[in-house]
Amino acid sequence: MIQLEVNDVSKQFGGLLAVNHVSFQVQGPELIGLIGPNGAGKTTLTNLLSGALKPSSGTIYMNGQRIDVLPPYKIAKVGLGRTFQVTRAFRRMTVLENLLVPALAMHPTARQAQFVKKAREVAEFLTIDHLLNEYARALSGGQQKLLELGRLLMLDPDFIILDEPFAGVHPRLMEIIYEYIIETNKQGKAFLIISHDMETIFTLSQRLLVMAFGKLIADGPPEEVKRDPAVIEAYLGSDSDKPWQPERKTPPAAGDRIAA
Amino acid sequence: MRGTMRRLKILTWVVGTSFLLILPWLIPTRMHVAVIALYYAILASSWALLAGYGGQFSFAHMAFAGLGAYTAGLIDKFIRLTTAPTYACTEFPLGSWWLVIQDTASPTCLEKAKATMPMGALIVKLPAWMDILMGVVVGGLFGLLIGALVLRLRRTYLALFTIAFAEILRTAINAERDITGGPGGLKLSPLFPNGVTLLGHEFTAADKLPPYLVMLGLFLLVMALMYWLAGSRFGLFIRAIREDEEAAGSLGVDVVRYKILLFTITAMIAAAAGGMYAHYVRVIAPNMMVIKEMSVVIAMAVIGGMESLLGAAIGAIIIEFALEQLRSNITIGAFTLNMADWRLVVFGALLMITLRFWGNGLIHPIIQRITRRGVAEETVAKRLQPRAATEPEDDTRVKIPASPLEPDP
Amino acid sequence: MEFPTIFWYTVLWLIVWGAVGALVTPRVYARKDKFTYQTGMLGAFVGAALGPIGLILLWRLTPAVSAKWLGASGIVVLLWLALAFAKAAPNNLCVTNGSFIATQIANGLVIGAIYGLMALGLTLIFSILGIVSFAHGEFYMLGGMVTYYATQIWFPNLNPLLGVLIAALFTFALGAIFELLFLRPMITGQIERPGEYAILVTFGLAFFLQYTTLSLVGASPKKVPRFFDYPRWKLPAETGGLLKVTPGNLTFFDAISIPSARFTALIIALVLLFVLLYFLYRTWTGKALRAVSQDRQAAAVTGINPKRMNTLAFALGGMLAGISGAALVQVFSWVPWVGIPASSRSFVIIVLGGMGSLPGAFIGGLILGVVEALGAGCVPDPHRAAAYLPAYGMIILVLVLLLKPTGLFGREL
Ligand SMILES: Nc1ncnc2c1ncn2[C@@H]1O[C@H](COP(=O)(O)OP(=O)(O)O)[C@@H](O)[C@H]1O
Ligand SMILES: [Mg+2]
Numbered sequence A: 001m002i003q004l005e006v007n008d009v010s011k012q013f014g015g016l017l018a019v020n021h022v023s024f025q026v027q028g029p030e031l032i033g034l035i036g037p038n039g040a041g042k043t044t045l046t047n048l049l050s051g052a053l054k055p056s057s058g059t060i061y062m063n064g065q066r067i068d069v070l071p072p073y074k075i076a077k078v079g080l081g082r083t084f085q086v087t088r089a090f091r092r093m094t095v096l097e098n099l100l101v102p103a104l105a106m107h108p109t110a111r112q113a114q115f116v117k118k119a120r121e122v123a124e125f126l127t128i129d130h131l132l133n134e135y136a137r138a139l140s141g142g143q144q145k146l147l148e149l150g151r152l153l154m155l156d157p158d159f160i161i162l163d164e165p166f167a168g169v170h171p172r173l174m175e176i177i178y179e180y181i182i183e184t185n186k187q188g189k190a191f192l193i194i195s196h197d198m199e200t201i202f203t204l205s206q207r208l209l210v211m212a213f214g215k216l217i218a219d220g221p222p223e224e225v226k227r228d229p230a231v232i233e234a235y236l237g238s239d240s241d242k243p244w245q246p247e248r249k250t251p252p253a254a255g256d257r258i259a260a
Numbered sequence B: 001m002r003g004t005m006r007r008l009k010i011l012t013w014v015v016g017t018s019f020l021l022i023l024p025w026l027i028p029t030r031m032h033v034a035v036i037a038l039y040y041a042i043l044a045s046s047w048a049l050l051a052g053y054g055g056q057f058s059f060a061h062m063a064f065a066g067l068g069a070y071t072a073g074l075i076d077k078f079i080r081l082t083t084a085p086t087y088a089c090t091e092f093p094l095g096s097w098w099l100v101i102q103d104t105a106s107p108t109c110l111e112k113a114k115a116t117m118p119m120g121a122l123i124v125k126l127p128a129w130m131d132i133l134m135g136v137v138v139g140g141l142f143g144l145l146i147g148a149l150v151l152r153l154r155r156t157y158l159a160l161f162t163i164a165f166a167e168i169l170r171t172a173i174n175a176e177r178d179i180t181g182g183p184g185g186l187k188l189s190p191l192f193p194n195g196v197t198l199l200g201h202e203f204t205a206a207d208k209l210p211p212y213l214v215m216l217g218l219f220l221l222v223m224a225l226m227y228w229l230a231g232s233r234f235g236l237f238i239r240a241i242r243e244d245e246e247a248a249g250s251l252g253v254d255v256v257r258y259k260i261l262l263f264t265i266t267a268m269i270a271a272a273a274g275g276m277y278a279h280y281v282r283v284i285a286p287n288m289m290v291i292k293e294m295s296v297v298i299a300m301a302v303i304g305g306m307e308s309l310l311g312a313a314i315g316a317i318i319i320e321f322a323l324e325q326l327r328s329n330i331t332i333g334a335f336t337l338n339m340a341d342w343r344l345v346v347f348g349a350l351l352m353i354t355l356r357f358w359g360n361g362l363i364h365p366i367i368q369r370i371t372r373r374g375v376a377e378e379t380v381a382k383r384l385q386p387r388a389a390t391e392p393e394d395d396t397r398v399k400i401p402a403s404p405l406e407p408d409p
Numbered sequence C: 001m002e003f004p005t006i007f008w009y010t011v012l013w014l015i016v017w018g019a020v021g022a023l024v025t026p027r028v029y030a031r032k033d034k035f036t037y038q039t040g041m042l043g044a045f046v047g048a049a050l051g052p053i054g055l056i057l058l059w060r061l062t063p064a065v066s067a068k069w070l071g072a073s074g075i076v077v078l079l080w081l082a083l084a085f086a087k088a089a090p091n092n093l094c095v096t097n098g099s100f101i102a103t104q105i106a107n108g109l110v111i112g113a114i115y116g117l118m119a120l121g122l123t124l125i126f127s128i129l130g131i132v133s134f135a136h137g138e139f140y141m142l143g144g145m146v147t148y149y150a151t152q153i154w155f156p157n158l159n160p161l162l163g164v165l166i167a168a169l170f171t172f173a174l175g176a177i178f179e180l181l182f183l184r185p186m187i188t189g190q191i192e193r194p195g196e197y198a199i200l201v202t203f204g205l206a207f208f209l210q211y212t213t214l215s216l217v218g219a220s221p222k223k224v225p226r227f228f229d230y231p232r233w234k235l236p237a238e239t240g241g242l243l244k245v246t247p248g249n250l251t252f253f254d255a256i257s258i259p260s261a262r263f264t265a266l267i268i269a270l271v272l273l274f275v276l277l278y279f280l281y282r283t284w285t286g287k288a289l290r291a292v293s294q295d296r297q298a299a300a301v302t303g304i305n306p307k308r309m310n311t312l313a314f315a316l317g318g319m320l321a322g323i324s325g326a327a328l329v330q331v332f333s334w335v336p337w338v339g340i341p342a343s344s345r346s347f348v349i350i351v352l353g354g355m356g357s358l359p360g361a362f363i364g365g366l367i368l369g370v371v372e373a374l375g376a377g378c379v380p381d382p383h384r385a386a387a388y389l390p391a392y393g394m395i396i397l398v399l400v401l402l403l404k405p406t407g408l409f410g411r412e413l
Helices: A042-050 A072-078 A095-106 A113-125 A141-155 A171-186 A198-204 A222-227 A229-236 B002-026 B028-053 B061-078 B109-116 B128-149 B155-175 B209-231 B233-243 B245-250 B255-281 B291-304 B309-325 B339-357 B364-371 B375-384 B392-397 C005-031 C039-061 C067-088 C098-129 C136-154 C160-187 C194-217 C260-282 C284-294 C296-301 C306-328 C339-353 C358-378 C382-387 C389-403
Strands: A003-013 A016-027 A031-035 A057-062 A080-082 A159-163 A190-194 A207-212 A215-220 B079-082 B090-094 B097-101 B123-125 B196-198 B201-203 B330-332 B335-337 C233-235 C243-246 C249-252 C256-259
Touching (some): A003 A042, A016 A057, A031 A042, A031 A198, A042 A072, A042 A080, A042 A190, A072 A080, A113 A141, A171 A190, A171 A198, A198 A222, A207 A222, A207 A229, A222 A229, B002 B209, B002 B364, B028 B209, B028 B255, B028 B291, B028 B309, B061 B128, B061 B155, B061 B291, B128 B155, B155 C194, B155 C339, B155 C382, B209 B233, B245 B255, B291 B309, B291 C194, B309 B339, B339 C160, C005 C067, C039 C067, C098 C260, C098 C358, C194 C339, C249 C260, C256 C260, C260 C306, C358 C389, C382 C389
Parallel strands (some): A016 A215, A031 A190, A031 A207
Antiparallel strands (some): A003 A016, B079 B123, B090 B097, C233 C243, C243 C249, C249 C256
């Protein structure tokens, strides 16, 4: 039974509160969507969960263990896996080697040969098995995304965070990713999925988190969240002709703008 | 496929080793160059492991070689084993021996003690292999330290940090003349002070064949170790770290541990090469760690191919021989080209051109052509196989369920 | 002479409280739910300056970080160090002779200004191309070498300023050609690992330029006489109490003595600095350069060609180094290796000042100049002091990279 507890977590970047006192809990194999305007702090929150960033304040517990103080690799071993908004395949390694890395990392005494068969199966499931011996850089963008999912299958975490898995993939790949999420969820794994694709996220998720300006402004079933005035406000804003922009850290001086 | 690869690997080892073993009969007058070439080969290929495999562009590799050399040299200069206590120097009992340190505060203590020591008491230096080993330990400790300090630094910052470390070390060795001899250099005893008998043939301390064989032994040992490492999980993890530290960490790779391990191991290898080199050339100076030496090693690795241990080693050997060959001046009419300098110009140009046009080096692509033969054809052939025909149930599985939101039973 | 331990105890005291401040302060700020940005640095400074009392006050008040707080506590730290040094080595020239130390500092500032100019070139390259040129020192070396050949060999009676101009043109052209041939492919996607490539290829260039120069001109040191002999002059006319000028020397206030060659170099550097600032802030091309450094894509949209800006930046950066070399060739003797320590200095300066920061580079140059001058002049045991000279900057570099990789003025992430 997966248990995740995020308590009052904040993250500052310079003078910016990218994540502002966020709290929520996950119990069991939930399928959770996380949405919010650009710069709302979604990616930062996932980075805090996976240990890529350390919170400025607050605590995170997973399965009863405090993970916000652990290095990322230990968090992975506790059972949290994630993909990145921008694909991050190991480009100068073969697909097979990409898949072997998490498997070997999880099993300190195992030998490579033990995982080749599983890697082949994972690649087959993701329809990239013909590319096993190719370097990852030779793969298309979509295939690299699949490879990232493949690495997660090899890692076999209990809680999976996908950052924008549907952004810019073509429909056929989308089907495979969708399939992957459903299948894996059925096996008892929880998901936190960030997406801009409202339609997909509303149908896919059982629970929806909404962030804006670093704050968690809504948390509940999709239908409820859809009607939440705070959410509508965040998405449409007061002057709705100007989409909300994240604060810039170093505003260009007046002299820096050059007439076209 | 797998079997052929294996046979190819064994063949390469056998052919390469036997070639290096018969080299002394092929070029008996050039053994000095051969020893130095192996020294560079060890450094270049271990740098390839560090930078090419691990992505850690360190410029401190020669500093680690220097640490190994100077540790060996300082032990050779200051430490003796005696069969009787001196009661004059700093000393520690060591079984039936005493380990005596003639520190700079009492440099002549041993001379004075000789008068009082019993007749027949022996005063000997540590054997060369022992002080080289100490050099390896010291190199490893510094590798550990540097590895731990640079964890957060990437690329340019790492390069700058390691340059700074190397320069500080070199400056310190230069400055502390009383201990290290400063720029004038530090003398060492030869690898085999009393000569050695090999296959019934007696060699003196000045003969080149025994040191060549020892250096060759170290080279083969190091290559075997590095190939084993590169093929194991260690190799896989450091390449993953090179590609993307954050992603590797999120997949359970202990980035900190493997980076530090990588620095430590390559520093130890460099230190071993340095210690061996020191006992071979018998006088070392801080010049062995200047930036220029580092450039030479990097250039060798780059031209051979940074991502190939073998490529870097072959590159180093070929380039060292070529550089020696090019030493003699070229005279065209009344005009004489001073090749001692110009050859390095050619070398620098070759480095830049290789980087620009053959990013994988000149030798690595040849090796890859052999080892990765057939991969592309295999991919194409597999893609042509109709998937649905081989795995009929696969197609049904990839369909999206009609209503993903149905509650689980 | 044994250097008394009081100095080292003071240093230890400063370090310990600085470390305590650096480690604890961000936590205190976070607990009070205040911004922790740069509070580590503030804690370090205040801790070192005022010890536990300062820290307790700081943690009580938790003021917003400001340059005022940082500057004030920085000065206090320097005062402590100076005081401890005076206590520890009461007979040191730097303590007993005010004129000596003033001269040291003044000369350090003069040389530092030229280091700063050179580092400015490197920072310019970094902020536009995102790379550090490891051949920067070689441009400096070539600037001096070309000036030597122009004014001493090819045209023996050439006005030295024209020699400097030739050096500037030469290094500019060299930078442009190298950028076009070797760095351009990085942005057109022909290079697989641009980050590593940039390090190695500029390293290769350094090697290539050193040995080409050595092969062409040999290893014997070249000397250029000072560019200008100043007329004898005094201010006020009778005593020269404010300023005394002789052909080879300037003396300010009867105390601070600066060789005229260095003074000429300083003037060249300052003029160039103003020209550079004018160029960057007042001309279209200069503004375009700065726009590219801030946001490449946005700049490209406004009709700036970022590729051209890359070439221009690298050439300009090389030229700044070249002119620095040309200005200093009359001060130091010149061999093909002079670029190596010069490169190192530039690295120290840009890291200290913060990569990509123009004011940081110049101020970093001044700081390094003074540190080197004081290090050479004040450290007891002059032989050691001289032998360790190359290491001072490197130690600064290592410390900055470990403690605050963004330097003094770097853009924080
Ligand atoms: N490493 C960082 N340094 C400084 N600011 C950052 C960093 N990462 C993100 N930010 C800022 O934090 C805010 C939230 O970013 P992010 O989490 O990426 O938003 P989202 O993923 O919701 O679009 C943005 O304003 C962004 O500019
Ligand atoms: Mg995001």
